[in-house]
Amino acid sequence: MEIILMTVGRTTIDFVKEGIDEYIKRLRHYVPYTILELSDIKKGGKMSIPDQKEAEADIILGALRPTDYVILLDEHGKEYRSIEFAKAIEKIMASGYKRCVYIVGGAYGFSQRIYNIASQKLSLSKMTFNHEMVRLFFTEQVYRAMTILRGEPYHHE
Amino acid sequence: MEIILMTVGRTTIDFVKEGIDEYIKRLRHYVPYTILELSDIKKGGKMSIPDQKEAEADIILGALRPTDYVILLDEHGKEYRSIEFAKAIEKIMASGYKRCVYIVGGAYGFSQRIYNIASQKLSLSKMTFNHEMVRLFFTEQVYRAMTILRGEPYHHE
Secondary structure, three states: OEEEEEEEOOOOOHHHHHHHHHHHHHHOOOOOEEEEEEOOOOOOOOOOHHHHHHHHHHHHHHHOOOOOEEEEEEEEEEEOOHHHHHHHHHHHHHOOOOEEEEEEOEOOEOOHHHHHHOOEEEEOOOOOOOHHHHHHHHHHHHHHHHHHHOOOOOOOO | OEEEEEEEOOOOOHHHHHHHHHHHHHHOOOOOEEEEEEOOOOOOOOOOHHHHHHHHHHHHHHHOOOOOEEEEEEEEEEEOOHHHHHHHHHHHHHOOOOEEEEEEOEOOEOOHHHHHHOOEEEEOOOOOOOHHHHHHHHHHHHHHHHHHHOOOOOOOO
């Protein structure tokens, strides 16, 4: 199974890119992991927030495949401990999906159309983090999950 | 009031340092914020985990002042939404403390002596994050809190 982190908008902050690259490099030994950056909606300042969400939804839906297992990173999602998160990934892997796609939305959240097609919602924290940094935290957490599943000593309880 | 993030061990990862520097630079316009890195315990491999925690406790206690307001970053701590976190800082500021000290422990957590002197425990997430990255997440969250308290548009609910 491939794990994909789908994001609306590119990663522009240098230190975030460096951090993500570091964990992607480490993840190569464990699982295929890809960050799929979807092109951002042009911020002309003329689009309303609901219109922007719908335009983003079109782009997200265009990048998904019918056979994907879709999980949204969402503030109202379920919070997991790292070990529980690892076990949840393991379970999805065992279900035979080709791609497990985690999606980070834009600044205003997801359209209802995206909620409708998702199987799960995941929250990394009650706190709101910078949208780009979420990508870094998530990628480290996937790496941590892989070391947990292999019984490697990266993670301390 | 000065906000201090006290850490056991130095920050060694480059992208973490860059990220922290970015938010410290921004925080200058809002509040005195300092990261106080305490020297790490020598990892000779001979010290037991309880002994290491006690040695770290000695170092932490040596760096605290009797008038500090102490908050531990701890997995069993209270989770806050970003707005609640901002209001909690505001309340401490209003109480007249000179220093509000948030402490990130070593890999094995805190000695009971440190729990005894702390006023609060704060958890950033149910997930366990890399010990250095926690410093970055926390610093961004303090910056976010300051923009919330000033009603600035960095944070979206």
